[in-house]
Amino acid sequence: MNKKALALYILLFGTFLAHAQGPVRDRIKTLKVAFITEHVGLTSKEAQEFWPIYNDHEEIMEDIRRKERAELRNNIANAQELSTNESEQLLDNLIALQFNKQKAEQEFLSKLRTVIPAKKVLLLVKAEEDFKRQMIQQFRKRRGRD
16 A cells, blocks of 8 residues: 555544544445555546446445344344244344345355456455454444543
């Protein structure tokens, strides 16, 4: 990573930490976009084709996560009281959501490889993991100070 990009990333991340009381999700998304852009090294042509696919995928995954949270929140807390049939249905729903998540990931990666080289797809996978790791580390540091 060059020094200019690193400075930009640190500035963006510092801004995020300094203004955590605002719409945090939007700031995290902005940081993630900057992080991915820097680490994947998309050309402007690649970026034009990449970001619509990426954003669609993020919406699909958020929808799946929302459904997953709803299933768990509404039912798993009372798992002890669920009937056998209710337990079977909940487990079937969770398995279906996991299947949908896996299918969405496979379709996403397949679409990406048609618009960017395989190496950049792999760099994206790594960048997303690195970003998550950094966000978790920052969260833990902030919680330790509060």
